[in-house]
Amino acid sequence: MRKIAFTNQKGGVGKTTTTINTGAGLSNLGYKVLLVDMDPQANLTYSLKLHSNRIDKNIYHVLKSEATIEEIVIKHKSFDIIPSSIDLSGAEMELVNIPAREMLLKDAFMEIESKYDFVLIDCPPNLGVLTLNAFTAANELIIVLQSEYLALHGLSKLMDVIQVVQRRLNKDLKVEGIVCTLYDNRKNLNREVVGHIRDYFGAKVFNTVIRDNVALAEAPSHHKTIFEYDGESNGAHDYQMLAKEIRNGH
Ligand SMILES: Nc1ncnc2c1ncn2[C@@H]1O[C@H](COP(=O)(O)OP(=O)(O)O)[C@@H](O)[C@H]1O
Ligand SMILES: [Mg+2]
Numbered sequence: 001m002r003k004i005a006f007t008n009q010k011g012g013v014g015k016t017t018t019t020i021n022t023g024a025g026l027s028n029l030g031y032k033v034l035l036v037d038m039d040p041q042a043n044l045t046y047s048l049k050l051h052s053n054r055i056d057k058n059i060y061h062v063l064k065s066e067a068t069i070e071e072i073v074i075k076h077k078s079f080d081i082i083p084s085s086i087d088l089s090g091a092e093m094e095l096v097n098i099p100a101r102e103m104l105l106k107d108a109f110m111e112i113e114s115k116y117d118f119v120l121i122d123c124p125p126n127l128g129v130l131t132l133n134a135f136t137a138a139n140e141l142i143i144v145l146q147s148e149y150l151a152l153h154g155l156s157k158l159m160d161v162i163q164v165v166q167r168r169l170n171k172d173l174k175v176e177g178i179v180c181t182l183y184d185n186r187k188n189l190n191r192e193v194v195g196h197i198r199d200y201f202g203a204k205v206f207n208t209v210i211r212d213n214v215a216l217a218e219a220p221s222h223h224k225t226i227f228e229y230d231g232e233s234n235g236a237h238d239y240q241m242l243a244k245e246i247r248n249g250h
Contacts (some may be wrong), residue, residue, distance in 0.1 A: 003109070003119040004246070005138040006178060009158060011125035012148040014181030017124040017216055020241075021235065024225035025243025027078040031117035031231040035124075037084035038105070039124040040091070045083040049223035050074050060087040063095070063104045063133070069111050079226055080116070092128050094244075101129055102169055105137035114142045125160050135165040138175050141178035145197060147169040147173070147190040151243060154199065177250045181210040206250070 007021045016039070023033045037044040037059060045058075061067035071145050074081045096103040109119070120136045121181050135141065141162065143149045176200050184190045198205050210216075211234045219229035226235040 001114050001119060002129045002140060003121070003138045004140045004142055005121040005123055005134040006142050006144055007123040007131065007134070007158070008144045009125055009127050009131070009154060010146075011139075013018050013144050014203050014210065015144045016047065016122050016126075017143050017220075018142075018179060018181060018210065019044060019120050020047060021216070021226045021239035022243050022246065023118070023120045023226050024078045024217055025239045026120075026247065028227060028240065029243060029247055031247075032115070033079035033110065034082065034116045034119045035079050036105075036119060036121045037166075038085055038088075038121055039128050040086055040089035040130075041124070042086065042088075043220075044122045045081070045085070045224065048081060048225075050076075050081055050083050053236060058083045058085045058087060060085065062093055063088075063091060065240065077228075080237035088130065089184040091130060097130055101173075102132040102136045105172075107135040110139050127158065131161075132165065132169070135162065135173060136169045138170075138173055139172055142176050143178045145178060145180050147180045147193050147197075149189060149193065151180075151197065157174055175204060176246070178205045179208070179210065182212045183209045185211045203231045204250070206242060206245050208238055208245055210238045210242065212237070213238070 006015045008169055009013060019035060023035050027033050056069040057072045060068055072082060074083060121138060122132050123134045179195055180194050213235040215230040215233035216226055216235035219226050222229055226239055
């Protein structure tokens with residue numbers, strides 16, 4: 001079971017979009033996929049319209065040992081989902097006094113060991129205890145970078161945190177790859193930025209670049225993956241290519 005966390009402590013770079021549509025792309029390839037929403041903003045959950053009063057428990061309750069994954073998991077056509085909610089925003093504070101508070105998600109995953117081919121975790125836009133839980137539970141990280149000026153800004157802080165996690169919490173964690181998103185080929189600046197990212201990270205950067213594509217921004221308001229919303233779009237093409245690169249290993 002490959003457990004991959006999609007991360008960047010910046011918001012708006014395409015983490016949630018990438019988690020959902022890479023998951024759908026892997027599902028198209030025949031794999032059993034679980035998506036885990038670790039962001040208190042619950043954008044992944046809302047994008048798939050899983051948020052309603054129907055769900056009274058979510059990942060927050062799992063982290064607090066008040067629910068099992070099996071109790072809260074939701075079935076979607078393409079994958080299973082562990083939803084989040086605003087409840088989770090209190091977790092950072094509440095978990096402060098819990099021993100080994102970075103291990104809670106990893107421990108919860110023992111329940112699903114080998115039930116899925118891929119577990120994809122959508123991280124919140126910070127480097128707090130929820131992100132540390134994601135990095136400890138995962139065995140791979142994919143860093144999501146927007147193809148914009150300052151894309152690399154703040155990345156050394158992320159790399160420091162990854163190294164600390166590898167040293168203290170999860171020695172098996174590896175950076176599987178870097179994916180550039182929101183790429184507009186007409187903009188010289190975007191081309192330059194992706195060039196810099198490739199110079200800096202070399203072969204770690206996926207060949208697939210996710211283009212700026214309005215269908216990707218529209219799909220969540222229809223509560224659909226890109227493949228359900230517009231299977232012919234550039235977004236569908238790019239995420240299917242990315243899913244294949246991830247499947248093949250980097
Ligand atoms: N490749 C893309 N093309 C067009 N819009 C995108 C693309 N990727 C993401 N978006 C839009 O940009 C916004 C931020 O993306 P999101 O995945 O929510 O980022 P994050 O999870 O990093 O905060 C959302 O409105 C999303 O629909
Ligand atoms: Mg997000």
